[in-house]
Amino acid sequence: MTAQFQVTNLNKNFSSPRGDVIALEGVSFVVSQDEFVCIVGPSGCGKSTLLRLIAGLTEPTGGIVNFSGWLSTPRRAMVFQDTGLFAWLNILENVAFGLETQGIAQNERHQRASELIARMGLSDFARHYPYELSGGMRQRVAIARALVTEPDILLMDEPFRTLDAQTRLVLQDELLRLWRERPMMVLFVTHDIEEAILLGNRVLVLSNRPGHILAEIVVPLEQPRNLTGRSHPEIEALRWQIWKMIEPTVQANLKRAPMQ
Structure with missing residues (x-):
């Protein structure tokens, strides 16, 4: 099935x-x-x-x-807007955290986390802490943390x-x-x-x-x-089609929003 x-x-x-x-x-x-x-x-x-x-x-x-x-x-694994990384854990420990909650031994946790960190191009930063990384690098770590558990969804x-x-x-x-x-x-x-x-x-x-x-x-x-693929002519047509569906709501929300 x-x-x-x-x-x-x-x-x-x-x-x-x-x-x-x-x-x-x-x-x-x-x-x-x-x-x-x-x-x-x-x-x-x-x-x-x-x-x-x-x-x-x-x-x-x-x-x-x-x-x-x-x-x-x-x-199931979820990646959030704000990454949700633990400030007190380094990158290797953050990525391996989900495996720790599954009861996987430390050696295997760190091996699997290290492999995924390498795939994300962050091997040189495995011992760094989140505050030492750029926003894009932190989001890569968050994705790695989700993928290391090998989710189905x-x-x-x-x-x-x-x-x-x-x-x-x-x-x-x-x-x-x-x-x-x-x-x-x-x-x-x-x-x-x-x-x-x-x-x-x-x-x-x-x-x-x-x-x-x-x-x-x-x-x-x-x-x-x-x-x-971003220059494909289909993209502009689809973007316009979707925008016309949600534009009335977006315009109405703007009119209701208080002036700052």
Whole structure:
């Protein structure tokens, strides 16, 4: 049986002093084995909440996330916007941390972590601490920490959002390379429409809150992709198509935002 996970009629509500907030409503989609799926949508539409539900970090108000095709619950790893690295651990220890929680012996932990650090081009910084690294290097460490556990499903919550444009380009290419070397399911949240098109096999477009799927767009660009694919004429057409779906919400949110 082909591995996949299926989200069916997923709902998530939050309580607040002003009343209940419906973050997600009726979200349904399927991600198949080794597929790279990106999610875009306006701010506050529940993209990050959706990832946390799939990761098992929070429970849905309604609906289900069903995993099929595995003998046991699939391994899931998540990469966050702020990296979440431990300041008191060096890079080797940060990457190996997930293996420590699995009870793996130190020698094996460090060997596996060192191999992945090398693949990320950070061998010379294995004994450095997070504060000694640039933002792009810290994000590489966060990705390595997620991948070292050999996840079946990699969940990424705007991991490149705070990086400069040049670093983003490099890390986008590196992520695609790592995915080609070790295929897995990837669910990647981003505000950047072009990034979603360049990385994903499919793009899910979420509505304003309560978030639901507005459209599911298949990206017709062949893999493997790299920087040269950014000039493909299909990209501009898809970017415009997605933007027209979310533009009304973005414009409305700007009008409601208080002046600074």
